[in-house]
Amino acid sequence: MGYHLISIITMRRLAGFTTVAALLPISVLAQATVEGRVGLAKSHPAPVVAQRYEIVTRGGVLSTQPPLAVVYLDGSFRKPSSQPTKQIAQRDLAFVPPLLPVQVGTRVEFPNLDDTYHSIFSYSPAKRFDLGRYRPEERPIPSEVFNIPGLVTLRCDIHEHMRGLILVLDTRYFVVTEADGRFRLSGLPFGRYTLKAWVDSKTTREQPVELKSGVTSHVDFP
Amino acid sequence: MISLSEANQRSITRFRRKLSTAMVLVVSAITILALYLAQRNATATAAHDLQQNFQTELSGLHKVQELRHAALAERCRVLAEKPRIHAALEDNALDLLYPSAKDELRDLMGGGEPSPEQAAPSLHAKFYRFLNSTGEVLSPTNPADVGELHPATEAQLAFKKLPETQQIGYVWERTNTGDEIIDEVVGAPIFSTETGDVISALVVGFEPFEVTGRGTGAGMKSGIWANGRLHLPSLSKTGQTALGSDVTKRVTNSNSVENNFLVTVNAAPQLLFYRRLNPGSLFPPAYEVCIYPLADSMTQLHRLRWQIGGAGMLLLLGGFVASHFVALRFAIPVQKLALDSEKNRAKRRRADIALVSTRKKLQRSTRYSADASHQLKSPVTVLRAGLEGLLARDDFKPEIYEELSALLHQTHRLTGVIEDLLLLARMDAGHLQLESQPVNLSRLIEEWLDDLGGALPDLPELKIEKQFPPDLCVAGEKQYTSLIVQNLLENARKYNRPEGLIRVKAHRNGKEIVLTIGNTGPTIARHAQVHVFERFHRGGTPTDISGHGLGLNLARDLARLHGGDLRLISSENDWTEFELRFVSSLQMANGPSQNT
Numbered sequence: 001m002g003y004h005l006i007s008i009i010t011m012r013r014l015a016g017f018t019t020v021a022a023l024l025p026i027s028v029l030a031q032a033t034v035e036g037r038v039g040l041a042k043s044h045p046a047p048v049v050a051q052r053y054e055i056v057t058r059g060g061v062l063s064t065q066p067p068l069a070v071v072y073l074d075g076s077f078r079k080p081s082s083q084p085t086k087q088i089a090q091r092d093l094a095f096v097p098p099l100l101p102v103q104v105g106t107r108v109e110f111p112n113l114d115d116t117y118h119s120i121f122s123y124s125p126a127k128r129f130d131l132g133r134y135r136p137e138e139r140p141i142p143s144e145v146f147n148i149p150g151l152v153t154l155r156c157d158i159h160e161h162m163r164g165l166i167l168v169l170d171t172r173y174f175v176v177t178e179a180d181g182r183f184r185l186s187g188l189p190f191g192r193y194t195l196k197a198w199v200d201s202k203t204t205r206e207q208p209v210e211l212k213s214g215v216t217s218h219v220d221f222p
Numbered sequence: 223m224i225s226l227s228e229a230n231q232r233s234i235t236r237f238r239r240k241l242s243t244a245m246v247l248v249v250s251a252i253t254i255l256a257l258y259l260a261q262r263n264a265t266a267t268a269a270h271d272l273q274q275n276f277q278t279e280l281s282g283l284h285k286v287q288e289l290r291h292a293a294l295a296e297r298c299r300v301l302a303e304k305p306r307i308h309a310a311l312e313d314n315a316l317d318l319l320y321p322s323a324k325d326e327l328r329d330l331m332g333g334g335e336p337s338p339e340q341a342a343p344s345l346h347a348k349f350y351r352f353l354n355s356t357g358e359v360l361s362p363t364n365p366a367d368v369g370e371l372h373p374a375t376e377a378q379l380a381f382k383k384l385p386e387t388q389q390i391g392y393v394w395e396r397t398n399t400g401d402e403i404i405d406e407v408v409g410a411p412i413f414s415t416e417t418g419d420v421i422s423a424l425v426v427g428f429e430p431f432e433v434t435g436r437g438t439g440a441g442m443k444s445g446i447w448a449n450g451r452l453h454l455p456s457l458s459k460t461g462q463t464a465l466g467s468d469v470t471k472r473v474t475n476s477n478s479v480e481n482n483f484l485v486t487v488n489a490a491p492q493l494l495f496y497r498r499l500n501p502g503s504l505f506p507p508a509y510e511v512c513i514y515p516l517a518d519s520m521t522q523l524h525r526l527r528w529q530i531g532g533a534g535m536l537l538l539l540g541g542f543v544a545s546h547f548v549a550l551r552f553a554i555p556v557q558k559l560a561l562d563s564e565k566n567r568a569k570r571r572r573a574d575i576a577l578v579s580t581r582k583k584l585q586r587s588t589r590y591s592a593d594a595s596h597q598l599k600s601p602v603t604v605l606r607a608g609l610e611g612l613l614a615r616d617d618f619k620p621e622i623y624e625e626l627s628a629l630l631h632q633t634h635r636l637t638g639v640i641e642d643l644l645l646l647a648r649m650d651a652g653h654l655q656l657e658s659q660p661v662n663l664s665r666l667i668e669e670w671l672d673d674l675g676g677a678l679p680d681l682p683e684l685k686i687e688k689q690f691p692p693d694l695c696v697a698g699e700k701q702y703t704s705l706i707v708q709n710l711l712e713n714a715r716k717y718n719r720p721e722g723l724i725r726v727k728a729h730r731n732g733k734e735i736v737l738t739i740g741n742t743g744p745t746i747a748r749h750a751q752v753h754v755f756e757r758f759h760r761g762g763t764p765t766d767i768s769g770h771g772l773g774l775n776l777a778r779d780l781a782r783l784h785g786g787d788l789r790l791i792s793s794e795n796d797w798t799e800f801e802l803r804f805v806s807s808l809q810m811a812n813g814p815s816q817n818t
Contacts, residue, residue, distance in 0.1 A: 057312075057414075057417065058417070060312065060417070121305075121306070121309070122309070122313070123306070123309035123310055123313040123314075123315030123318050124313045124314075124315070125313070125314055125315070128315065128318075153309070153312075153313050155305045155306075155308070155309050156305065157305050157306060159305075160303055160304070160305045160308070
């Protein structure tokens with residue numbers, strides 16, 4: 001069980017790195033970097049069912065388990081001319097990664113890596129879609145473009161326990177924190193901004209930040 | 223004599239009348255009691271039977287309802303697990319709720335009108351609605367899919383707070399034709415599979431089950447009371463309204479889950495039962511209402527009444543005849559009794575009058591004797607004092623002294639007579655009070671015999687024979703006991719002959735002491751023996767013997783006063799014997815202890 005969890009976290013980190021790496025060449029003008037730590041809730045020994053799934057609901061609040069946050073620089077920034085396609089796979093009857101931040105207008109693919117049907121849909125106000133039932137070999141890979149900022153809850157009509165979250169953001173500057181809450185955002189434009197940290201579906205913390213060229217600012221979210 | 227028989231006749235008639243009246247009363251009372259008991263019994267049985275029937279019907283209904291509710295609960299549980307329903311409820315996509323649920327609940331609404339027999343288990347719903355997390359009704363996007371409802375009906379489906387258990391309710395629905403009917407609604411909570419909280423509720427409307435009334439046959443009508451109104455389609459609108467207000471009154475006043483009472487519908491008496499259909503529900507209370515015509519039981523009761531009344535009448539008639547004969551039979555002895563009592567009364571009246579006059583006479587004579595004795599005493603005393611004074615003088619001739627002493631002796635006699643008379647008078651008047659105490663009779667006799675010997679020097683040759691044990695005790699007053707003994711002994715001496723004998727015997731005989739005193743001498747003539755105890759009777763004795771004819775009389779009266787008696791045993795062949803009986807003092811002393 002513990003091994004399983006670690007493997008998921010590792011994958012999540014990899015996903016975060018690819019995101020940041022993908023942003024780097026575009027933001028050539030951005031010089032500033034911000035790093036810090038988001039105070040995350042202690043990872044309680046979760047109920048057995050919850051350990052299997054990454055997204056949990058507590059009193060109607062969706063969050064990842066173990067907790068992760070998405071830190072992003074608030075504001076409307078220029079959209080890149082072409083946006084890379086992102087992926088949320090279904091593997092072992094779970095969404096991988098369970099939490100994906102994307103910029104408005106991003107296409108997300110939902111490849112089925114299991115040996116069974118999945119039927120991914122969402123009733124979230126930010127994006128309603130229904131991919132219907134599809135098999136692993138379904139081509140093209142079913143995908144959706146997310147044009148409205150907000151939180152999208154992914155469900156599978158066949159596997160009622162499956163939950164995934166896509167956080168659609170206006171900004172292009174965002175990152176998923178490490179498991180210990182540390183984050184680092186680089187290549188940011190300088191100026192005064194608000195740095196936000198999405199913790200769960202009901203909680204988004206924010207801190208003002210002044211970014212200077214070549215300076216690494218430090219912002220903590222207690 | 224004529225008036226007497228007339229009076230008797232009247233009293234006999236009165237007696238007969240009384241007897242008949244009593245019998246009529248008794249028979250009437252029995253009849254009324256029987257009528258009352260039978261009626262009560264019949265009513266109770268009818269009510270009980272109908273109630274039993276009602277209960278059976280309702281419990282059958284209850285079972286079918288339970289099936290429906292269980293099926294619905296399962297449906298809701300499955301529904302809550304559906305991701306689309308969850309998504310719709312949790313992701314603020316309530317507009318997608320009904321479309322998502324449409325497929326899931328298709329069979330609930332689908333199909334044509336099933337027959338009533340199939341309706342119960344088939345879970346055929348008329349409509350359904352979801353409630354949001356605050357208990358309000360979520361309006362459907364396409365009402366045609368979920369059963370169209372009037373907004374007023376829809377409003378009745380809401381809860382203030384989502385229920386945690388299944389709730390049963392009854393709502394009024396206005397149909398397209400303008401009629402108002404009642405729908406049974408079941409509200410089932412939908413629990414979140416993640417949090418376990420109630421996130422919504424599904425309210426499904428059904429056609430209510432009817433109490434069929436198969437058990438009672440025709441006449442039984444059933445309906446539902448909800449929200450202050452009664453839905454009983456087989457009654458007219460006004461009938462429903464009237465009956466509904468009756469039920470409303472009962473329900474709001476008694477607050478009981480079930481009850482029954484008598485109502486009048488269309489001028490016919492009916493027994494109305496009601497029972498809460500949804501006890502403990504968050505929906506407003508609703509009651510199953512059944513009315514049973516009481517015509518059957520009324521006719522039965524009517525028949526019973528006639529039967530008992532007829533039996534009572536027959537009984538009464540029989541009673542009359544019987545009472546007539548009985549009165550006649552009774553009247554004969556009563557008539558005789560009346561006649562006899564009339565005679566007796568006359569006799570008693572006469573006896574009473576005689577008694578009164580005798581008592582008056584007796585009183586008069588007693589008073590007279592007493593007065594006379596008193597009046598005599600003082601002149602005798604004066605006379606004696608005068609004579610004694612004369613005797614004290616010494617200037618008279620010796621023959622005058624003799625004369626004087628004889629006169630003095632006569633005054634002594636006179637005093638004795640007077641004292642005896644006084645005593646008798648007191649006894650007659652009942653004034654003599656005895657203070658009973660043990661008196662030693664033996665010693666008393668001895669003393670008197672000694673006195674007798676001393677006082678009779680002129681009869682030295684008289685022989686005295688004593689046969690009694692010492693210390694014989696009698697109960698009495700010593701003064702009077704002594705007087706009796708003295709009288710008898712003096713008589714024995716006075717009426718003796720020279721060289722005669724006095725024999726005194728005494729012995730205890732059970733509770734009595736028997737004393738016999740016998741003496742020789744002239745006997746009492748046979749014809750005089752019966753008068754010997756009469757006053758002033760001297761039994762033809764020689765006049766030279768002193769005496770005044772009061773002694774025996776006094777002795778016997780005193781003996782009787784002491785509880786004893788005195789009688790003459792015999793007087794012949796030179797021997798006269800008296801027997802005196804006393805109550806033994808031993809007996810008297812032991813008396814009380816024996817009683818205890």
